Amino acid sequence: MDAPRVRTPPTSPALVAAVVCGAVLVSGCAAGPRPAGSPAAADRHGVATAGRAAELEDDYRDAIRNVLPSVVQIDARDTVGSGVVYDDRGHIVTNAHVVGQEKDFRVTVATGEEPLTAKLVSSYPEQDLAVVRLDRPPEGLKPAVLGDSSDVEVGQIVLAMGSPLGLSGSVTQGIVSATGRTVSESRAGGGTGATIGNMVQTSAAINPGNSGGALVNLDSEVIGIPTLAAADPRLGGSAVPGIGFAIPVSMVRTVADQIVRTGRVTDSGRAALNITGRTVLTDDYRPGGVAVVEATPGGGAAEAGLKPGDIITRIDDTPITTMTSLLEALAPAKPGDEVTVAYTRGGRSLTARVTLGEI
Structure with missing residues (x-):
């Protein structure tokens, strides 16, 4: 849509001190450590908690200060x-939509007020990515630092930065809810209709205008490009709060590097059967498979023996x-x-091992 580790310190067991005093003690014996539930212990716990909260806030501020420009x-x-500023030559990566x-x-x-x-x-609509270039890159243009997709983990704190509803420089926060999601983008509202794999799911709010911005970890690294928000057809296609998706930074690098270097994508990194196909319906008018219209000569499907008329199931x-x-x-x-690949041919059920080609 245009508009997509917190480590809790282990709790130490309470220390129990036994203080034994003599039965005929004249003066009082020295007190041992206060019970864990005492006011002093509570105060120390509160100070420690406040300290951790302050450190986390500092991490948030540092990431925002480093990446938002x-x-x-x-x-x-x-x-x-x-x-997202990709390099100091003025290349900016965003969504194709x-x-x-x-x-x-x-x-x-961020380096100037005038647009x-x-x-x-x-x-490259197939992956919903694009690159634009500033005609006159200003001095001080700051490229983002790109992270490593293999380091992204569920539960990791992330920030989404962009211009939701035209409110530039906005930041929302959440966690990585899941990785490896495959999401199909609607063509409604200007979407590309792309099917994108290995997306990062996040609870950080992604609203119209966030698309093409930055999903950032607390190490000030961009780990994804917010692109989609989940929509519920039962609610008229309204966005579902807390479920957004970002293109992983590994794919951003693959696509943007090629566009910057050659002006186009020559190696998509995406697998394909190398066929032209169409959805076919069963006798009760339900989707029942993909009919092979054409199997590209030399492509994976053709080499494995698939032919026009075969129905992949x-x-x-x-x-x-x-x-x-x-x-x-x-x-x-x-x-x-x-x-x-399982398919039918003339009513017979067949299988073939296919080495995937590239889109």
Whole structure:
């Protein structure tokens, strides 16, 4: 949508001190440590808790102070989104659905109040990523530091930075709720319709305008590009609070590096059967598989013996009923991986081992 470790210190066991006094003691014996529930112990616990809270607040402030200058607002003709400064030459990575069909943009950066002009370098809707470049990069332009997708863990505290509803420089916080999600983007509202794998799910609020911004860890590293918020069709397609998705930084690097270097994506890193297909319906008009319209000569499917007219019904253990489900099944895979494809031909059930090619 334009608009996607906290370690709790172990509790030490209470120390119990036994103080034995003589029965005929004249003067009082020295007191041992106060019971854990005493006012002094409570005070010490409160001070320690306040200290940890202050340290966490400092971590938040440091991350915001370090990364927010690298997050920009992108104004297209009809949309407002966000972007992340990719290098000091003025390249900015954002979502493809933020740029849409536009070629020219106004970008508001943290180093100046006046919007700057920028032009599209290239858009890659298949992964909902794009790169624009400032016509005149200002001095002091600060590229973001990109993290490592393999270090992202469930429960990790993250911040979402961007321009929700046009409110530039906004920050929300949450945790990594899950990793490795495969999400299909709607075409409604300007979406690209892409099926994106390995996305980071987060509870940090992602609202219209956050798209293309930064999902950041407390080490001041960008670990994803907020792109989507979950929508509930039972609520008229309204966004579901606390469920947002970000493209992992590994894919951001793969796509943006190629666009910056060559002006386009030549190696998608995404697996494919190398077919043209269409969804077919069963006799009761339910989606029943993907019919092969064309198997690209030399591609994985053709090499494994699939032909036009075959109907794909399963990839490994995943049922295939539509083109979307086929894309979702392949999203986590990589070119060169092998999968078992179940299909029907003339009423017969067959299987084939297919070495995946590339989109």
